[in-house]
Amino acid sequence: VRWHRCDLFDGRTCDELVAALAPELLVHLAWNAVPGQFWISDENVRWVEASLRLMRSFAGAGGRRAVLAGSCAEYGPAAGICSEDSTPLRPGALYGSCKDALRQVVAAHARQAGYRAAWVRIFHPFGARERPDRLIPSVIQGLLAGRPVDLTEGHQRRDFLAVEDVAAALVSVLASDFEGPLNVGSGDATSVRDMAAMIAALTGGHELVRFGARSGGKEPQLVVADTTRINHELGWAPAVPLEDGIARAVDWWRAQMREDALQLAR
Amino acid sequence: VRWHRCDLFDGRTCDELVAALAPELLVHLAWNAVPGQFWISDENVRWVEASLRLMRSFAGAGGRRAVLAGSCAEYGPAAGICSEDSTPLRPGALYGSCKDALRQVVAAHARQAGYRAAWVRIFHPFGARERPDRLIPSVIQGLLAGRPVDLTEGHQRRDFLAVEDVAAALVSVLASDFEGPLNVGSGDATSVRDMAAMIAALTGGHELVRFGARSGGKEPQLVVADTTRINHELGWAPAVPLEDGIARAVDWWRAQMREDALQLAR
Numbered sequence: 001v002r003w004h005r006c007d008l009f010d011g012r013t014c015d016e017l018v019a020a021l022a023p024e025l026l027v028h029l030a031w032n033a034v035p036g037q038f039w040i041s042d043e044n045v046r047w048v049e050a051s052l053r054l055m056r057s058f059a060g061a062g063g064r065r066a067v068l069a070g071s072c073a074e075y076g077p078a079a080g081i082c083s084e085d086s087t088p089l090r091p092g093a094l095y096g097s098c099k100d101a102l103r104q105v106v107a108a109h110a111r112q113a114g115y116r117a118a119w120v121r122i123f124h125p126f127g128a129r130e131r132p133d134r135l136i137p138s139v140i141q142g143l144l145a146g147r148p149v150d151l152t153e154g155h156q157r158r159d160f161l162a163v164e165d166v167a168a169a170l171v172s173v174l175a176s177d178f179e180g181p182l183n184v185g186s187g188d189a190t191s192v193r194d195m196a197a198m199i200a201a202l203t204g205g206h207e208l209v210r211f212g213a214r215s216g217g218k219e220p221q222l223v224v225a226d227t228t229r230i231n232h233e234l235g236w237a238p239a240v241p242l243e244d245g246i247a248r249a250v251d252w253w254r255a256q257m258r259e260d261a262l263q264l265a266r
Numbered sequence: 267v268r269w270h271r272c273d274l275f276d277g278r279t280c281d282e283l284v285a286a287l288a289p290e291l292l293v294h295l296a297w298n299a300v301p302g303q304f305w306i307s308d309e310n311v312r313w314v315e316a317s318l319r320l321m322r323s324f325a326g327a328g329g330r331r332a333v334l335a336g337s338c339a340e341y342g343p344a345a346g347i348c349s350e351d352s353t354p355l356r357p358g359a360l361y362g363s364c365k366d367a368l369r370q371v372v373a374a375h376a377r378q379a380g381y382r383a384a385w386v387r388i389f390h391p392f393g394a395r396e397r398p399d400r401l402i403p404s405v406i407q408g409l410l411a412g413r414p415v416d417l418t419e420g421h422q423r424r425d426f427l428a429v430e431d432v433a434a435a436l437v438s439v440l441a442s443d444f445e446g447p448l449n450v451g452s453g454d455a456t457s458v459r460d461m462a463a464m465i466a467a468l469t470g471g472h473e474l475v476r477f478g479a480r481s482g483g484k485e486p487q488l489v490v491a492d493t494t495r496i497n498h499e500l501g502w503a504p505a506v507p508l509e510d511g512i513a514r515a516v517d518w519w520r521a522q523m524r525e526d527a528l529q530l531a532r
Contacts, residue, residue, distance in 0.1 A: 042325075042375075045318050045321070046322070048315075048318055048371055053315060059308075091374070094377075097370050097371060101368070101370040101371045104363050105311060105363060107363070108359070
């Protein structure tokens, strides 16, 4: 493996790198994903621009196969069970609109330019190296530290998928001929309440989780992938049971917190 | 009126111009419209990128009201009577996909950034200064020159609108608060056959028009605007009857051809 670094917002440098490497395969995962701002940031629009330029470079350099990261957010807050074929796309924020618009241009561009593009709608990934201010890491860290953790009532259900399975799914899609949108999820809906209980079972401190201490606001009640297509057309299914994925995440954060404490003690 | 020229593909220069002018209103009509290539050109993707950057500049400079040119091509070849509210968007080529994707991002960006954006789906404009290789100018020029004109059977029906009416509609939309997609058309479907007959009635040479001499290929049979929204919500309707618009176009091309002939004679 050889690594090359490039700022995708620096279009000319990116064009030159892609032209020099002439990659056959492309997995494009970059985007603004900063919690609290990615939904509405102006940078979503810049990511559409930068991604389109990347795809033009890729096609111009003879690229054959691209996998781009979409999101369950394209379906929008009212979608419930999300099917690639039948669920209308009604994104509720700039983020989902930009992802969906990019998908549409890339699909048409791929047909015209002669490469094959798959668009993976990733549901709710979690695991090692996740941003510490996201839901699961903040519950894990709070409970490991013995701090109270304020949550909503936690009845909203999500499709959580261990990051190892997300990566495996991407590899599987890349190696396939699949074109168009494809849900990457577990197909199972788990409530935030049950997720927190699973974490507490591993960390202790169940009584520290305060359900209802935060307002749920306008959070969707149910977001879960219909995984019929990835299961049947790609023969792919998750390999990591949710409990195991959570246990791995807890282990990773425990090690991380120990290391941080050792750093402080030095 | 003061004119400023700027290459929208030169994003930095464009950013600087927009920042310096801080325009309140924007009418964005630029795109690749070269007959025979605009449907599939890679440049459609570049126009999405350049247009998004322009909209970010505009919003950043405090812009309040934008009108952007979309196209009936967003509805796709099978649409028939095209309604903003009920006709599914199934563009058949890269051009229509890029226009529709731009519309989606701009609508979400406008909501987020706080400007009002209208998206005018222009149907089939014609008139003075049209590209000479498009349908109506080529029929007019052929018949004025006494040359045979090869057409398809000409049963396909289109929604032709005089360029003066297109301009008037844009002004009307700009002055309104209308947001989202809006058809700009006459609401009348006229066959290419009838259009050619109208031209021949003004130029003579009806016998020079050879219907069926060219293959219609996969041309859509009917593309016409449902103009309910622009008629009722904006109180706008075309002012130029089709025959008058055609007569103006014939006059313009006659004068143009005389001038060209004088140039040659000098």
